Amino acid sequence: EVQLLEAGGGLVQPGGSLRLSCAASGFTFDDSAMTWVRQAPGKGLDWVSSITGSGGAIEYADSVKGRFTISRDNSKNELYLQMNRLRAEDTALYYCAKHLRNWSFDASDIWGRGTMVTVSS
């Protein structure tokens, strides 16, 4: 079964850090570009960052550039998002998703259930 399972969310103070992970199964992970998309409560979808299968190409939304770092460990079939200097506006449900093709920017055909990040004092 094709599956993505996020973990690592929680409550963190403004300025703090958090590391999200996404465990993939059921498909060839190292052939797949992956992405993080977030959704603030009651709001729409907001792209955060993407990485190609080899990790050779990485893209960030301007809103997180310099604060977030995407990475992957193909030996473990895992995707990560290191989030530093967190702000209240980063509060959202963070989804991990697989791209249709191994492109930096692509539609996503497989999505996890998400992990909630709350930034508050």
Added chain:
Amino acid sequence: TVLTQSPGTLSLSPGERATLSCRASQSVSSSYLAWYQQKPGQAPRLLIFGTSSRATGIPDRFSGSGSGTDFTLTISRLEPEDVAVYFCQRYGGSLTFGGGTKVEIK
């Protein structure tokens, strides 16, 4: 590129045709326009990619069309399980989502 979806909410009876619009602030290649369905409490599900190609397992009552700056998702015969928020997405050179259209059953 900003994607503007309309209407904000669409309320129709079962069996009716639903037409959802996604307008881009600049021209988008038809190869790079997708639609997603998000039911309450669930993750988004890919419906359409490349403007008109249905994703795996998507019923043929869902169809996509358009070009340039105007794109449309059509649900030919609305069913109760189609209640959801629908998002369009531009990809290819960046990743941008529209604000969504909520589809309700009367």
